Amino acid sequence: xxxxxxxxxxxxxxxxxxxxxxxxxxxxxxxxxxxxxxxxxxxxxxxxxxxxxxxxxxxxxxxxxxxxxxxxxxxxxxxxxxxxxxxxxxxxxxxxxxxxxxxxxxxxxxxxxxxxxxxxxxxxxxxxxxxxxxxxxxxxxxxxxxxxxxxxxxxxxxxxxxxxxxxxxxxxxxxxxxxxxxxxxxxxxxxxxxxxxxxxxxxxxxxxxxxxxxxxxxxxxxxxxxxxxxxxxxxx
Amino acid sequence: xxxxxxxxxxxxxxxxxxxxxxxxxxxxxxxxxxxxxxxxxxxxxxxxxxxxxxxxxxxxxxxxxxxxxxxxxxxxxxxxxxxxxxxxxxxxxxxxxxxxxxxxxxxxxxxx
Numbered sequence: 001x002x003x004x005x006x007x008x009x010x011x012x013x014x015x016x017x018x019x020x021x022x023x024x025x026x027x028x029x030x031x032x033x034x035x036x037x038x039x040x041x042x043x044x045x046x047x048x049x050x051x052x053x054x055x056x057x058x059x060x061x062x063x064x065x066x067x068x069x070x071x072x073x074x075x076x077x078x079x080x081x082x083x084x085x086x087x088x089x090x091x092x093x094x095x096x097x098x099x100x101x102x103x104x105x106x107x108x109x110x111x112x113x114x115x116x117x118x119x120x121x122x123x124x125x126x127x128x129x130x131x132x133x134x135x136x137x138x139x140x141x142x143x144x145x146x147x148x149x150x151x152x153x154x155x156x157x158x159x160x161x162x163x164x165x166x167x168x169x170x171x172x173x174x175x176x177x178x179x180x181x182x183x184x185x186x187x188x189x190x191x192x193x194x195x196x197x198x199x200x201x202x203x204x205x206x207x208x209x210x211x212x213x214x215x216x217x218x219x220x221x222x223x224x225x226x227x228x229x230x231x232x233x234x235x236x
Numbered sequence: 237x238x239x240x241x242x243x244x245x246x247x248x249x250x251x252x253x254x255x256x257x258x259x260x261x262x263x264x265x266x267x268x269x270x271x272x273x274x275x276x277x278x279x280x281x282x283x284x285x286x287x288x289x290x291x292x293x294x295x296x297x298x299x300x301x302x303x304x305x306x307x308x309x310x311x312x313x314x315x316x317x318x319x320x321x322x323x324x325x326x327x328x329x330x331x332x333x334x335x336x337x338x339x340x341x342x343x344x345x346x347x348x
Contacts, residue, residue, distance in 0.1 A: 050306065080245055080265075084290040086273040087272075087291075105344055110336050113336060114332060118325050148261065158311065160308070169327065196337060
């Protein structure tokens with residue numbers, strides 16, 4: 001018997017538990033830091049957690065393919081957590097019904113203008129056509145955006161990155177920006193976050209209140225639906 | 237929680253089946269959410285157990301968004317090619333979206 005630190009280290013980083021543990025630790029560190037710093041928007045826990053997980057993997061010389069299998073448990077959870085968004089939405093159905101007209105009009109106008117704006121900006125900034133087709137769907141949640149990118153000739157990876165950056169940026173600036181507009185209604189904040197920053201915005205909205213989260217879940221679903229149906233018809 | 241998890245997974249799978257059946261470009265879980273929403277509407281109430289468990293599960297939404305996003309680390313070069321255009325577009329359209337959606341809601345909800 002001999003002492004073999006290299007083998008022990010190999011056993012740790014090679015275990016599927018490693019990536020799960022790494023992700024849980026990084027996220028909880030993000031949460032602790034967020035609370036410690038007075039919930040500063042730049043320290044959004046999902047953002048800090050993501051940066052820490054990527055930094056740890058880069059330091060260890062690992063690639064995404066090394067990380068992914070260990071994080072599989074969390075991938076599996078993403079499904080039921082998404083389905084669960086129906087519950088708070090249903091619990092506020094009477095509020096949604098009362099505002100149905102404004103919600104539907106806001107959804108359609110915002111969706112069309114933002115998708116057209118993203119395309120026009122990418123086009124005028126001289127981005128490659130493939131890149132343009134990766135950005136028009138940036139307000140959709142990641143799995144929808146990737147499916148759209150495949151359908152309209154975009155790059156799935158660029159689309160996924162843009163969606164994530166959109167979500168993080170929107171969740172960081174959204175609440176302060178909308179408060180500065182003098183809007184105090186949590187339903188309006190939630191709906192704007194969901195339409196603009198999909199699941200990351202919705203996670204942020206649930207921090208504000210279940211009501212805010214429910215309207216964000218509604219906005220996120222409607223925006224995903226609009227882009228998934230219209231973009232493949234327009235550009236496919 | 238087991239009962240709720242079973243319900244949620246069953247709806248997710250039903251959503252995945254529906255997406256494949258109709259060849260829709262929507263992810264199974266998103267359709268599963270729509271199906272569960274429809275089922276709750278038809279049933280007319282949500283059980284206390286599912287209500288509490290959904291709330292508990294949704295606390296972990298930010299956590300489960302991390303693993304798919306780590307995929308970014310494989311694609312720095314994709315981002316680098318049109319980096320400025322992408323960054324500018326994201327910042328401007330996200331701000332536009334937030335302000336436009338909030339302003340429209342305020343305007344329309346006041347009239348209603």
